[in-house]
Amino acid sequence: MRAGRAALELLAPAALVVAAGLLGTLVSQATEIYFVSALISVSTVVAIYVFVGNSGVLSFGHISFFAVGVWAAGVLSIPETEKPATMPYLFDFLSSSTVGNVPSLLIAAAVGGVFALLVGLPLMRLSGLAAGIATFAVLGITNNLLRYYEKIGPGLNTFSSVPETTDLLQATIGALLVIAAAFAYQRSRLGRQLRATREEPAAARAVGVSIYRQRLAAFALSGFLAGFAGGLYIHFIPINVDAVYLELTFITLAMLVIGGATSLWGAVVGALFVSGLDSVLAEMEDGMTLLGRTIDLPSGSRIIVVSATMALVLVLRPGGLTGGREFSLDPLLRRLQPAPSQEAAK
Amino acid sequence: MIASGLTDFLRDSVDLQVQVDAIGLGAIYALMAVGIGLVFGVMRLVNFAYGQLVMSGAFALAFASERDWPPAVGITLCFGVVLVLSLAMERVVFRPLRTRSAAVMLIATFAVAFLLQSIALLWFGPLGKTANSLAQLNRVVEIGGVDVRKITIVAIVAAAACLLLLVTLLNRTSIGLYMRAAAIDSQTARLIGVRANAVSTVSVLVAGALAAVVAVLLTVQIPTITPTFALQETIIVLAGVVVGGMTRLVSATLGGFLIGYVSGLLGGALPSSQSQYLPSFLFGLVILVLLLRPDGLFTRSRGLVERV
Numbered sequence: 001m002r003a004g005r006a007a008l009e010l011l012a013p014a015a016l017v018v019a020a021g022l023l024g025t026l027v028s029q030a031t032e033i034y035f036v037s038a039l040i041s042v043s044t045v046v047a048i049y050v051f052v053g054n055s056g057v058l059s060f061g062h063i064s065f066f067a068v069g070v071w072a073a074g075v076l077s078i079p080e081t082e083k084p085a086t087m088p089y090l091f092d093f094l095s096s097s098t099v100g101n102v103p104s105l106l107i108a109a110a111v112g113g114v115f116a117l118l119v120g121l122p123l124m125r126l127s128g129l130a131a132g133i134a135t136f137a138v139l140g141i142t143n144n145l146l147r148y149y150e151k152i153g154p155g156l157n158t159f160s161s162v163p164e165t166t167d168l169l170q171a172t173i174g175a176l177l178v179i180a181a182a183f184a185y186q187r188s189r190l191g192r193q194l195r196a197t198r199e200e201p202a203a204a205r206a207v208g209v210s211i212y213r214q215r216l217a218a219f220a221l222s223g224f225l226a227g228f229a230g231g232l233y234i235h236f237i238p239i240n241v242d243a244v245y246l247e248l249t250f251i252t253l254a255m256l257v258i259g260g261a262t263s264l265w266g267a268v269v270g271a272l273f274v275s276g277l278d279s280v281l282a283e284m285e286d287g288m289t290l291l292g293r294t295i296d297l298p299s300g301s302r303i304i305v306v307s308a309t310m311a312l313v314l315v316l317r318p319g320g321l322t323g324g325r326e327f328s329l330d331p332l333l334r335r336l337q338p339a340p341s342q343e344a345a346k
Numbered sequence: 347m348i349a350s351g352l353t354d355f356l357r358d359s360v361d362l363q364v365q366v367d368a369i370g371l372g373a374i375y376a377l378m379a380v381g382i383g384l385v386f387g388v389m390r391l392v393n394f395a396y397g398q399l400v401m402s403g404a405f406a407l408a409f410a411s412e413r414d415w416p417p418a419v420g421i422t423l424c425f426g427v428v429l430v431l432s433l434a435m436e437r438v439v440f441r442p443l444r445t446r447s448a449a450v451m452l453i454a455t456f457a458v459a460f461l462l463q464s465i466a467l468l469w470f471g472p473l474g475k476t477a478n479s480l481a482q483l484n485r486v487v488e489i490g491g492v493d494v495r496k497i498t499i500v501a502i503v504a505a506a507a508c509l510l511l512l513v514t515l516l517n518r519t520s521i522g523l524y525m526r527a528a529a530i531d532s533q534t535a536r537l538i539g540v541r542a543n544a545v546s547t548v549s550v551l552v553a554g555a556l557a558a559v560v561a562v563l564l565t566v567q568i569p570t571i572t573p574t575f576a577l578q579e580t581i582i583v584l585a586g587v588v589v590g591g592m593t594r595l596v597s598a599t600l601g602g603f604l605i606g607y608v609s610g611l612l613g614g615a616l617p618s619s620q621s622q623y624l625p626s627f628l629f630g631l632v633i634l635v636l637l638l639r640p641d642g643l644f645t646r647s648r649g650l651v652e653r654v
Contacts, residue, residue, distance in 0.1 A: 058452065122637050129392065129448065130640040133588040136581065137629035137636075144626045246577075250460050257453050300468040307461040314454045315442045 005328065010183045012327035013268040014176055017042060020272060021172035032168060034282070038275035039171035040232050042268055043178040045255045047225035049267035050182050051218045052256060054191055056198035057127060060249055061135030064142035065116050065223035067244040069108035069230025071146055074159035077104040077235070082161045089150040101165040105174075105231040112227015113220055120219035124212055139249065146241040158240045166236035174232045178225050182264050185221060194218050198262075247303075251278075254310040260320025265327040270320065277309065278302055361614070362492045368610025370498035372603040373505035377560050378583040379602020380512065381553035383595045386587075387529035388549040390448060391440055394455040397580025398462035399435075399554060403428040403561030404571040405466060408475035417479045425558040431462075432554030436547060444546070466573040474572035477565045484566060497566045504559055509599070512552065516595075521548050529595075578625075582609060585632045591642020600644050605632075 017039065024035030048062045076099045078086070083095045099107065123134050147156055154160075166174075185191045194214040196204040201211060230244070251274070259270015280288075281302040284295045313320065378396065385393050406427040410420030439458055443451050483497040516522035521544070527535040528545045536542050564576060583602050590601015608631065612624050635643060 126636060126640050129588050129592060130636045133585050134633050134636045137585060137632045140629040141626045144623060148622045250456055253453060298468060300464055303460060303464040307457045310457040311439055311454055314450060315439065318446055318450055
């Protein structure tokens with residue numbers, strides 16, 4: 001029974017992702033990109049969840065690990081012949097090498113993980129507001145350097161001519177891998193220790209758990225997964241560094257909080273729910289026909305609706321849509337067969 | 347090279363011109379820090395949307411300036427818009443979330459910030475509007491061989507006046523007493539009859555009035571108002587407030603002033619080839635200070651860690 005319940009914790013989010021992937025094959029080419037984008041969001045939000053959800057410490061810095069993933073995969077997989085034109089000031093070791101699709105994703109993940117580990121070594125000693133502001137500072141520095149230091153990348157220009165290899169299949173597999181890693185971590189000894197520090201820091205310390213070490217491990221893993229998601233993203237759509245800054249930080253945190261920050265199920269539900277909402281609104285901005293009536297929203301209304309939804313969810317359901325709990329059939333079973341104790345009480 | 351860079355930096359930073367500009371910037375940042383610190387003290391809420399209040403006020407000024415309304419009308423409109431928005435924010439978002447954790451409240455203000463920013467984007471477009479009815483304040487007067495823009499003097503005087511008014515409000519009125527009581531221990535304050543709603547309304551209104559002042563001062567220096575107006579400033583001031591220490595209003599204000607001052611010094615002293623990296627230097631310093639003094643530069647005791 002316990003094994004079944006644990007399996008469900010992994011299978012339910014995985015099934016949701018596979019369902020989204022399959023649904024994506026049924027629709028037109030133009031609609032398919034929304035599904036790919038939603039699946040990459042799942043990877044990103046689950047990566048953030050590994051740290052924020054398990055530790056209970058807010059991080060504004062995860063998009064910087066995503067951003068270095070974007071940068072590493074982007075700068076390395078642009079064909080050598082294209083590099084002098086778009087990035088004339090590049091360091092030699094960057095301009096003289098080109099890597100394939102899968103290696104570039106692995107490098108993106110590794111760069112994200114190492115960066116998170118290095119940043120985490122000092123920063124994981126902080127908690128509360130100081131931690132929030134310090135991670136924000138990391139995000140600011142990352143954006144600032146990627147924006148202006150043209151020896152390592154295209155600066156403010158777009159990462160153009162990156163092979164667009166992230167299709168529905170890759171995005172689905174990527175999301176499944178990230179979910180599996182997050183699940184394996186949260187069931188492991190390390191994950192449980194970190195969750196203990198989230199619930200009761202004093203008691204966790206009393207039984208010998210090092211809060212610093214547990215947070216650092218989660219931070220590094222989380223950065224690794226975020227870097228991987230960044231790699232997937234740059235192989236999906238050409239962007240510049242400002243696309244991976246404040247707005248993305250906000251949207252991904254919104255997804256996590258709307259879904260329910262303390263569970264893997266919540267992270268996946270939140271990512272898919274907000275992506276779905278965002279896609280429908282994007283279509284409406286272009287003019288969508290629904291039941292014979294044309295809905296045409298002014299462009300820019302997406303983020304208004306998303307942020308209003310987020311404020312609303314926070315006010316009405318502070319635990320998020322899933323209440324921050326893992327997927328379980330118990331509530332459903334209870335509804336199907338009323339508990340015998342209640343019958344007896346009558 | 348580093349040594350010569352450092353001496354250059356020191357020589358440039360004692361330059362009076364740089365000093366005056368840095369203090370002017372520090373004064374504006376200190377006002378924002380007071381607005382953020384006051385609400386945090388009373389409600390334990392970090393208001394990320396504070397910059398968007400300033401932005402709304404700035405758009406009100408631009409609105410008035412484009413219609414050639416006299417500056418007084420523009421400034422009144424600016425105060426009106428910011429105060430109404432502050433009240434709405436408090437009633438719709440802050441009040442229902444008052445008992446939630448700091449993280450939930452911070453994310454909620456994040457949502458409000460993006461909501462206001464995207465409404466501004468929809469309404470005024472990405473290129474924004476121009477507010478130049480107070481542009482003559484940018485004129486330079488020479489004091490003792492140093493070029494001082496009038497706005498710098500206005501900013502310093504306005505900041506000093508606002509802080510003085512606030513200190514009077516907190517120390518000489520009963521609502522000020524209630525606010526101080528709520529900041530020290532809101533639970534006990536409520537038990538002895540301090541009305542939590544009144545206290546949070548007043549603190550949000552005072553913070554809003556300060557945001558309106560900041561909007562007026564900032565639009566003179568940056569007359570092009572875009573939806574991201576004051577966003578960068580808010581992030582820097584938030585960092586400054588935490589660096590100074592959020593637990594006391596004085597330390598938060600000092601932190602805000604300090605980060606404005608340091609950023610003014612860096613801006614004046616960095617060679618122009620490196621000035622684009624100013625945010626990196628500033629954020630690097632923030633991280634360094636937070637690591638050395640996580641509870642704030644200007645706080646006396648270290649936070650206690652609960653033990654079993």
